[in-house]
Every structure is written in structure tokens, then in C-alpha cells.
Amino acid sequence: QSALTQPASVSGSPGQSITISCTGTSSDVGNYNLVSWYQQHPGKAPKLLIFEVSKRPSGVSYRFSGTKSGNTASLTISGLQTDDGADYYCCSYAGSTTLLVFGTGTKVTVL
Amino acid sequence: EVQLLESGGGLVQPGGSLRLSCAASGFTFSTYAMTWVRQAPGRGLEWVSTLSRNGGSSYSTDSVKGRFTISRDNSKNTLFLQMDSLRVEDTAVYYCARSDVVASTPNYWGRGTLVTVSS
Numbered sequence: 001q002s003a004l005t006q007p008a009s010v011s012g013s014p015g016q017s018i019t020i021s022c023t024g025t026s027s028d029v030g031n032y033n034l035v036s037w038y039q040q041h042p043g044k045a046p047k048l049l050i051f052e053v054s055k056r057p058s059g060v061s062y063r064f065s066g067t068k069s070g071n072t073a074s075l076t077i078s079g080l081q082t083d084d085g086a087d088y089y090c091c092s093y094a095g096s097t098t099l100l101v102f103g104t105g106t107k108v109t110v111l
Numbered sequence: 112e113v114q115l116l117e118s119g120g121g122l123v124q125p126g127g128s129l130r131l132s133c134a135a136s137g138f139t140f141s142t143y144a145m146t147w148v149r150q151a152p153g154r155g156l157e158w159v160s161t162l163s164r165n166g167g168s169s170y171s172t173d174s175v176k177g178r179f180t181i182s183r184d185n186s187k188n189t190l191f192l193q194m195d196s197l198r199v200e201d202t203a204v205y206y207c208a209r210s211d212v213v214a215s216t217p218n219y220w221g222r223g224t225l226v227t228v229s230s
Contacts, residue, residue, distance in 0.1 A: 003155065036216035038156075045206060045220040046156065057218065089156050091216045099170045100146070100158035100216060 001098035004029065004090055011109040012080045020106045022073040022090030028101050030071035034093035037066055037075045041086045049088075050075060077108070085110045113137040115207045115221030122227045127197050133190040133207030133221060141165070141185040144210040146217050147192050149203035149226075159205070160192065163213050170213070175201075197228045 005023040012018040022029065022037075029035055035053045038046035048057055050066035053073060063078045073092070077084055090103035119131040133145070147159040160171040160181040169181050180193040190207055204225050208217035 034214070034216055036218075045222045047220070048218050051216060051218060091156070093214055093216060096170070096214075098158075098172070099161050099213070100148075102148075102156040102158060105155040 001028075001094055001101050004092060004101055004103040006088075006090060006103040006106045008104070009107045009109065011111055012077075013111045014080055014082065016080050017076060017078040018080060018108065020075045020077075020088055020090075020108070022075070022092075022103045024071050024073075024092055024101065026071060028092040028094040029068065029073050031095075032093045033068070035066070035068060035073040036091045037064070037073075038089045038091065039084075039086050040089065046089065080110055082110050084108060113209065113219045115209065115219060117205065117207050117221045117224040120205065120224030120226045122229065123197055124230050125197060125199055125228055127228070128193070128195045129197065129226060131192040131194065131205055131207075131224060131226070133192075135188045135190065135207075135209070138209070140183075140188040144213045144215070145181075145183060145190045146208045146210055147181060147190075148206045148208055148217065148220075149201075150206070150223070151200075151203040154203075156206075157203075161210065161213055162190070168213065194226070197226075199228050202226060202228045 037050040040046045054066045146161040204223040206223045207221040209219040
């Protein structure tokens with residue numbers, strides 16, 4: 001099972017919106033509405049931002065939103081803030097053999 | 112508050128063994144599936160292994176099958192990862208994570224423990 005494909009880096013200015021894509025296959029992203037997004041600051045544990053494609057856990061800012069179309073999921077960060085500068089990973093359930101597959105990761109830079 | 116605290120990492124020679132532990136608190140441990148995820152230095156996240164709530168069903172990525180064993184002690188709210196026949200490429204930070212059920216993605220993560228395999 002190959003990793004999900006994400007852009008290596010995305011950048012934006014404060015206040016702007018950016019979107020990170022996560023492309024998988026019909027065996028993972030395209031087959032299940034079980035895609036999550038995580039934010040990871042250097043040296044820290046990943047933090048859940050979005051689960052089940054578009055749901056936000058309690059306490060996560062409304063500025064983070066998720067969608068899915070076919071084999072590609074997307075995370076949009078609106079009103080970009082300095083603290084949003086971090087690495088972002090998608091993750092999809094992939095069935096009972098290869099349970100989980102993660103994305104390659106995207107480094108977000110706030111200009 | 113959900114807390115997951117990993118321990119047991121360290122430096123080990125290739126071919127050696129190590130046992131990681133993850134102490135859970137702040138939730139009913141026995142009602143959640145648990146997962147190990149690793150991150151090699153400067154690399155992305157990689158799923159390692161997942162265990163069902165009662166420990167009856169386990170799942171592992173191909174590269175660790177036959178070498179790593181995931182287990183849990185629900186009476187002590189602790190998850191384990193027994194790692195044998197370690198390879199240089201197993202060097203990573205190992206995270207313990209909680210999932211609602213086996214067929215779901217993790218929702219809470221520990222801070223990780225570093226495993227270094229080197230001669």
C-alpha cells in the first residue's frame with residue numbers, strides 16, 4: 001500500500017486561504033469516508049483537525065475544513081494565522097489488510 | 112483529559128529487542144482500539160500496528176509482521192509493542208494513539224518515544 005500523495009509544501013500570507021490535497025486510490029480515500037487530517041508542529045505529537053472527511057473535533061477552529069471528491073480529499077485553512085505554520089498529514093482507513101495509510105505530508109509556511 | 116504516555120525507547124543494536132509501553136488515562140481504555148504509528152527522522156507518519164478493544168484482533172504493516180507484537184493489558188490501562196529483530200530502518204519516534212474502533216483513524220496521540228537502532 002503506497003502513501004497518499006500530498007504536495008510537499010504550500011504557503012500563504014496571513015488572512016489568506018490555502019488548500020492541501022490528499023490523493024489516494026479507490027482502495028482507500030475513494031472507498032471510505034474515513035479520512036482524517038492532522039497538524040504537527042516540530043517535535044510535537046500530531047493533533048487531530050478533521051475526522052470522517054469533514055467533521056471537526058470539539059475545540060478545533062472553524063477555520064479548518066475538509067472535503068472529498070473521488071479519490072482526493074482536501075483540507076482548507078481559511079484566515080491563515082502564523083501558528084498555522086506546521087506539517088499537515090492526511091490519513092485514510094484502507095480496509096482490513098492494510099488498516100491505515102498516511103499521506104506524504106505537507107509543510108505549510110505562513111509568509 | 113485523555114493522556115497517552117509512551118516509554119521504553121532507547122538505543123539498541125541491529126537484531127536486538129525493545130518493548131514499548133503506553134500508559135493511558137482519562138478515558139475507559141478497554142472500550143477503544145489502540146494503534147502504534149512511527150515517524151523516522153525527518154520523514155512522514157507510518158502506521159505500524161493496531162489492536163482491537165479486547166486484544167482479540169491485531170493488524171500490522173507488512174514490514175514488521177513476524178518481528179513486532181502489539182498487546183494490551185486492560186486491567187492496567189497499558190498498551191505494548193514488543194519489537195524483535197530490530198533493523199536500522201526501524202529507527203523512529205513511536206507514537207501511541209487511540210482510535211474509536213479498529214476501522215477508524217486515530218483521534219488522540221501520545222508525545223512519542225524515540226527508538227534508535229544502530230551499531
